[in-house]
Amino acid sequence: MRLVRLIANLGYGSRKEVAMMFREGRITDAAGDVLYADDKRGHADIRIDGEPLDAPASLHLMLHKPVGVTCSTKDAGRIVHDLLPARFRLRNPALSTVGRLDRDTSGLLLLTDDGALLHRIISPKSRISKVYEAVLAEDLRGDEVTVFASGELMLEAEKTPLLPATLEVLGARHARLTLHEGRYHQVRRMFAALGNHVVSLHRASVGGLALGDLAAGEWRVLEARDLEAIFASGDSA
Missing domain, CATH: 3.10.290.10 (RNA-binding S4 domain)
Structure with a gap:
């Protein structure tokens, strides 16, 4: 070339x-x-x-997404690419987010230009865990651990129940939730199904890869051991 x-x-x-x-x-x-x-x-x-030079394909990043920033490249407000070097937008193949965190959710976001890796991470077959911390508007009612772990919870407009999820109570209105799937606004909808509202939501880890001490808005290139860690808690496809 x-x-x-x-x-x-x-x-x-x-x-x-x-x-x-x-x-x-x-x-x-x-x-x-x-x-x-x-x-x-x-x-x-x-x-x-x-x-x-920046790494050739493939390039993999982890980013601490702040609240108020979106994953869409078409949004009129701040987007995750605003937090990265401008040249990253022009890479070919393109650098894409691995799934999305909504505007009001902070935490660990992965980006890659490797389409096969992206689909492997988000595939339900991989069963990669994702850990979120949620602050709630109302006190936990007491049965959330059982309901979320049952594998029977249905969300509005869904046709299949959620996979079992693990809830750890950290306080009256503070909980840590581990999922093995990634449905649209899943954490917020799960608590809404039980009559509660998520005030703030933060993703702490994906698989065995934790956000660590990366400050909001900061990013770093993933190394081989980081990619291995992502699949540490799932059944890789």
Whole structure:
């Protein structure tokens, strides 16, 4: 692959813009020697303004999504891509969220440009756990643990009952819920089915990958061990 195409596919600019970067001497090798568009170099040996290139496909990220930010690329307000380097929007293949967290939910969000991995993570067959912490408008009534674990709870407009879920009571209006599926607004709808309302919702982990000390709005690239951790609590497909 020509260097211009390689760098453009990583989102650093159009092919025309990348060609201009070559002419300006901004693209060098690891030793600092200026590269030209027809040179042949490995990905790891290329620098732009002295910085290594972003990872080639596949790129996997974890992001601490704050409240007020949406996962849609078409939303008029703040979107998750606003929290990432601008060039990430231009990568080819595209960087997509693995499932979604709604605007009012914070916590761990995964992004990848690997379609096969994305579908493996969200597939019901993988049974990957997702742990949420919820603050509620009303006190827990006492039977939530049993009802959520029963595998018999039906949500409005659904035709199949929910899979068993584990609820840990943290306080009168504070609970930790572990799911093995991902239906639309599932946590909020589960508590609504029992007459309660979720005031705030936070996703703490996906599989064996926890958010850790990543601050709201921060992100990092996932390493191989992180990808392995995602499937640690599920039956990988």
